[in-house]
Amino acid sequence: MNIGEAARGSGLSAKMIRHYEAEGLITPRRLGNGYRDYAEADLAVLRFIRHARALAFPLEDVRRLLALWRDRGRASADVRRIALDHVAALEAKAEAMQAMAHSLRHLAKHCHGDARPDCPILDELEKLP
Amino acid sequence: MNIGEAARGSGLSAKMIRHYEAEGLITPRRLGNGYRDYAEADLAVLRFIRHARALAFPLEDVRRLLALWRDRGRASADVRRIALDHVAALEAKAEAMQAMAHSLRHLAKHCHGDARPDCPILDELEKLP
DNA sequence: ATGGGGCTTCCCATAATGGGAAGGTCAAGC
C-alpha cells in the first residue's frame, strides 16, 4: 500500500505520515522505486497516532505510548501516568484560558460598545504595573 | 532609557522588545551609537503589550488594539469586538481541551494502573475508525 | 510515447519565545 492509500486509510495526510516517519514513529518498507510501502500493521500504527493526536498528546508522548502499546509486558500504570500527566497539562491550560476569557468578558460587559471612545478594556491594558 | 531599563520597567525581556519592534508594534528612537532609546511613552506601549499578551491576545490583535488605543476618535465598539472575538476563540480552545481531558480521565479511571498490561487507554487509541 | 496523477526530497512559513555567537560601546578603576 503506498502513502496515498495509507493516508486515506488512516485519516492522516501524506505530509504528516512522512513527518511521523522523520520523527521515528513509523518506518515503512521501501519498494525498489523508492516508494514507501505500508502493511496493515503500519496502518494500525497510523490510526493509533491519529487517535492520540486527536487527544492532543504531544508527539513525544505518542512515541512513548506506541512503545508501551507494542510492549506486551508493559505495566498499565505507565500508560496511565502518561495519560494523567497529559490530562493535568490540558486542564491547566484550559483553566488558564478560561480565566483569561472570564476577565475579558467582565471587562467587555462594562464597555459600552458604541461610537464613544472610552473603554474599560483599553483602560485595563493601559494600567500601570 | 536603553533596552535593558525598558525591559526592567515593562516586565518584558529585551529579546521580546526587539521582536515587537521587528513586528512594527513599537519604534524607539536610536542614539548615535545605534542603541535604542525608549521614552516614557514607549514604556507605556510596552506595558500595554505585556498586559495584552498576558490575556493571550495574538500580536495581530495587539497591533489593532494599540492602533485603537492611540486613536482618540476610536469607537469602543471596535475594541469590544476584538476582545469578544478573542474570548470566543479562548473559550472554544478551552472547551476542546477540557473535552479531551474528560475523555482521558474517564479512560484512566477504568485503567487498573498496576503491573498488568491491559489498559483501556491503549484499547481506545487502537480502535478502528 | 505521452499525459496525468502519484511519489520522492527539500525548502519555506506559521506564532511567540528563548539561546547563543560575534562584535561594537560605554563606564569604572588602575
Place this chain on the structure above:
DNA sequence: GCTTGACCTTCCCATTATGGGAAGCCCCAT
C-alpha cells in the same frame, strides 16, 4: 591610556505540528 565587565547590536537557530509548493522521478492508461 588601557583593561575589564556589563551592556548593546545583528544574525542564526530551535522549539511544535502542520501545510504549501517546487523540482524531478515513476507508473499506468490511452
